[in-house]
């Protein structure tokens with residue numbers, strides 16, 4: 132994934148080993164309704180080995196390289212409490228990346244305290260920390276600490292932790308972090324070139340059926356952190372153990388989007404999560420399950436907030452409490468990328484164990500991040516792991532991740548032992564609205580993307596909007612391209628909602644005449660992704676947008692499960708999009724960005740042919756631009772790139788027997804599959820028109 136730094140909604144905990152960063156981090160994340168990531172756990176998931184083993188077999192230099200990669204991934208996240216390894220701040224590049232990602236807090240402890248803690252934990256704990264080289268002595272701790280202090284001192288906030296319990300420290304961190312300006316606020320974190328804070332977006336009561344809440348900006352997020360501390364004394368009693376006394380209580384609370392719910396909750400560990408409980412209740416009343424029909428298959432699509440850790444999510448997905456009815460899966464294999472396991476693995480496993488029983492057999496299977504997941508070697512490793520784990524036909528496959536994980540996991544599920552039950556747990560917007568619905572699976576071959584694939588319908592889709600909170604803004608924006616596509620194919624109402632979001636969040640001129648010139652792609656990153664940022668802080672609106680987009684896709688898939696007719700409509704923007712993705716080596720532009728360019732080109736081609744009004748074409752292009760998406764062939768002045776895009780389209784044409792069929796919009800909500808002149812017009816967009824446009828990506 133290309134360089135993509137967010138503008139600061141994370142809280143990062145730095146400090147020496149034995150300071151309790153992980154326990155404080157978990158406590159803090161629960162208090163503030165944020166995700167939690169431990170970079171050491173991410174390194175272990177990536178390497179498939181514990182840290183002491185990595186040091187022993189590959190050495191410290193190798194470990195620091197893995198650590199730098201983990202830091203880069205962590206610093207692209209949003210709304211996450213990140214616990215950093217004790218030595219992570221020895222590298223200034225790590226510090227620079229992290230400081231742009233949010234508020235960095237140094238949890239300071241005295242060497243005596245560290246030593247006491249390590250000794251209390253025993254020999255195993257000392258051996259698990261290879262920099263101690265098997266010894267825990269005061270002089271050694273002192274000298275290591277002083278070497279690292281230069282890095283820790285660069286944190287935005289310092290908190291002394293001696294003699295304090297994790298929940299006290301967490302509370303102090305939350306208060307201090309809430310007082311800190313965010314990275315893109317003027318003068319903060321040394322980022323002078325960044326745009327001022329996100330605009331405050333005024334509520335529009337017409338925006339969604341149930342949309343009573345304003346989109347919130349970063350200042351309001353800070354207020355939320357504060358008010359969650361002030362107004363929910365229950366948080367203060369959270370002890371992180373989950374085994375406290377059971378107590379009945381009732382709260383009237385508001386979720387992140389301001390929806391008010393009443394939760395009758397047995398308070399225990401859940402005391403820390405009243406927000407998610409209430410939201411789940413609210414969704415149940417609203418009917419959070421959509422039924423998707425594809426050919427003979429009908430499956431549930433569950434959409435809601437904080438669904439993963441709840442056993443009733445899985446009961447609803449399978450329409451029964453386990454183990455009634457069909458035999459429960461003997462083994463569950465969760466296919467995911469290391470980062471996603473580190474972020475969501477605990478919640479998913481908790482929910483599965485609550486449903487299947489404590490002793491359920493859960494196997495974690497890692498695939499690489501991004502397109503590399505959709506490869507023959509990655510698929511081969513999945514087959515090997517399944518065979519080695521003695522899995523039988525009752526294996527349940529869970530795909531936890533974005534479209535890449537879903538595609539390869541789906542391919543695996545459809546072919547291993549001639550087909551296994553599959554549940555999609557999409558964690559990107561693109562996967563929620565597109566790839567998890569419809570049953571297409573794929574891997575990439577050297578010759579072309581998605582060349583090997585199957586149709587394999589899942590038994591359920593579980594879309595937890597909470598997972599979108601951590602998504603890098605560029606990836607959230609990419610998903611919006613598929614949402615715009617759905618709107619242009621079949622829902623003018625959805626199109627208007629998106630226009631509203633773009634207008635108020637991004638300040639884009641969606642009423643102007645020229646989509647290209649009205650929005651500069653050279654604007655600061657914070658401004659370019661303002662719409663994604665606003666949506667990320669507005670889960671109720673995001674949920675409504677997802678539901679509507681899914682319904683467009685589900686409607687088409689229900690009519691044509693296997694791409695024989697109507698389903699071709701879903702290729703809107705994809706003919707050129709795939710060619711661009713390929714020409715960029717699958718790294719330069721995301722799938723969604725490529726689709727956005729393809730969609731804009733399809734609009735221009737359609738207008739040129741007289742199928743679509745010029746004004747409507749401009750409206751679509753302005754919307755894409757307003758949401759932070761590219762709208763023209765990139766580097767149109769780069770002849771070589773243009774040639775490779777055309778060559779990729781020609782390859783596609785050949786693969787389809789010489790006739791390239793393309794989808795063109797006729798109006799907003801209506802498209803048609805065309806051939807002949809339409810394909811030529813689209814190719815002309817690559818050659819001629821784009822080079823005259825002002826905007827580049």
Ligand SMILES: NC(=O)c1ccc[n+]([C@@H]2O[C@H](COP(=O)([O-])OP(=O)(O)OC[C@H]3O[C@@H](n4cnc5c(N)ncnc54)[C@H](O)[C@@H]3O)[C@@H](O)[C@H]2O)c1
Nearest residue numbers: 501533534535536558559561562565566571598601602722
């Ligand atoms: N099967 C289909 O019908 C279909 C439809 C559309 C697209 N696709 C495929 O989907 C793929 C693109 O999917 P994508 O855009 O989801 O990309 P992706 O799966 O590569 O995910 C994008 C990035 O976001 C990270 N990520 C995922 N969830 C996250 C979260 N909640 N928080 C933080 N980081 C997170 C991933 O690790 C990855 O780095 C393409 O390969 C495309 O061909 C398939």
